[in-house]
């Protein structure tokens with residue numbers, strides 16, 4: 001078994017398309033991990049053998065398998081500048097996740113959620129908001145990002161909606177633009193209490209809706225700028241929020257969201273940036289991803305006492321979404 005796997009790794013490494021094809025036909029295992037923790041696909045990606053990659057993927061090699069240092073075949077292609085190999089892996093990743101998403105949505109129709117994070121205690125400190133499991137809900141290093149999000153969603157003035165208060169960083173920044181109205185949705189009772197204690201209930205242009213965005217939808221109007229950043233939810237929840245954008249966002253309005261999608265792996269992040277842009281495009285929105293360097297705000301100490309390092313990339317891609325009228 002091991003010998004067969006080694007042979008496949010070797011053929012992948014040297015880019016031997018005919019060799020890889022005959023080994024696959026002979027039933028060699030494309031999901032094999034060698035003693036160093038690499039798959040045949042990772043070797044082919046490192047060296048940019050895109051025909052071999054294509055054969056391996058067709059035979060069911062896992063595009064999302066991770067090496068011991070948490071890198072996937074796509075990361076290796078990206079790091080080594082193999083554009084064709086990268087495109088092939090990206091396309092496979094996007095297609096696979098789109099299909100999985102459809103399956104997951106079908107399954108969810110039959111399941112019920114138990115309240116999760118929203119019924120647990122949270123703790124506040126100066127530089128972070130943590131859940132009961134020592135995972136960070138929100139951290140102060142994101143302040144410059146939140147300021148950029150606020151700038152984007154306030155660029156047209158008017159009425160602004162923010163979903164998820166957290167530490168209030170984006171809301172403080174939105175207030176600087178003095179919008180006509182500023183609606184904030186927050187579902188966690190302790191975060192909500194803290195908002196009130198800090199005077200958010202008395203601000204003239206602020207309207208707070210306490211509850212899950214899913215539940216307060218009927219109380220919403222339409223807005224010139226919308227920002228979305230919840231916690232304890234999945235990509236599917238944000239996707240569901242996006243289905244409401246045509247009602248919530250005024251023509252010419254700007255939508256943005258916290259782009260933490262797979263923030264711990266560079267390649268998976270690209271896959272998800274593509275998926276979200278595609279899905280928004282299907283709803284009629286164009287998405288611009290504005291690169292912001294974040295390396296300098298992220299010293300190692302930032303993560304002390306935090307269970308999950310949810311962001312590990314050097315660049316943050318700030319999404320700016322707008323409706324495109326094709327008839328123009």
Ligand SMILES: C[S@@+](CC[C@H](N)C(=O)[O-])C[C@H]1O[C@@H](n2cnc3c(N)ncnc32)[C@H](O)[C@@H]1O
Nearest residue numbers: 164166167168169170187188212213229230231
């Ligand atoms: C990451 S924090 C938001 C951080 C915020 N952007 C800031 O600048 O500080 C996410 C917030 O969303 C809230 N939240 C989670 N699920 C929600 C839901 N379904 N509806 C509304 N708020 C939700 C959480 O309680 C938390 O306060």
